[in-house]
Amino acid sequence: xxxxxxxxxxxxxxxxxxxxxxxxxxxxxxxxxxRKKAGPLKRATVEHPxxxxxxxxxxxxxxxxQTQADAAVHGRKEMPDRIALYSQHASHLSDxxxxxxxxAALPRALRRxxxxxxxxxxxxxxxxxxxxxxx
Numbered sequence: 001x002x003x004x005x006x007x008x009x010x011x012x013x014x015x016x017x018x019x020x021x022x023x024x025x026x027x028x029x030x031x032x033x034x035r036k037k038a039g040p041l042k043r044a045t046v047e048h049p050x051x052x053x054x055x056x057x058x059x060x061x062x063x064x065x066q067t068q069a070d071a072a073v074h075g076r077k078e079m080p081d082r083i084a085l086y087s088q089h090a091s092h093l094s095d096x097x098x099x100x101x102x103x104a105a106l107p108r109a110l111r112r113x114x115x116x117x118x119x120x121x122x123x124x125x126x127x128x129x130x131x132x133x134x135x
Contacts, residue, residue: 006113008053011094014110015058018097021105024057030100031065031093045087046073052081059083065093 006014018027051059062083066072073084095117103114 005091006094006098010109010113011090012053013107014094014097014101015054017105017107017110018101019055019057019061021101024061027058028061028064030097031061032068042088046076047085047087047090048082049085049090050082062093 005011018030022030049059049062054062059082062085066083066085066089071086071089073086076084098110098114098117101110103111106114
């Protein structure tokens with residue numbers, strides 16, 4: 001994976017797309033397994049995805065994944081409409097989910113991100129016309 005992050009709006013779209021494609025149970029395993037294998041944190045920056053951003057199902061999956069992988073952000077008060085998530089964990093989850101969803105199931109906006117990642121490039125302004133996939 002390249003070292004750039006998707007914009008929050010694309011991460012939200014990725015969460016919803018992955019949930020629709022995999023279903024809740026399979027998505028939970030897709031999120032939990034890589035989290036269990038991740039190494040130690042390099043930095044302890046924390047993000048707070050909300051229910052409004054990712055939806056209730058994805059929020060519950062993230063909470064379950066944190067619990068199963070023992071990756072909760074300690075010292076943070078739990079809130080029902082958001083989760084405290086280490087940025088490094090969020091990046092790994094986003095990267096892994098983008099690779100796990102078949103390209104054909106990705107909306108056009110995410111296909112560009114997938115292609116950039118697959119080629120190992122940052123957004124260098126490739127013409128969108130060369131990125132479109134045929135249906």
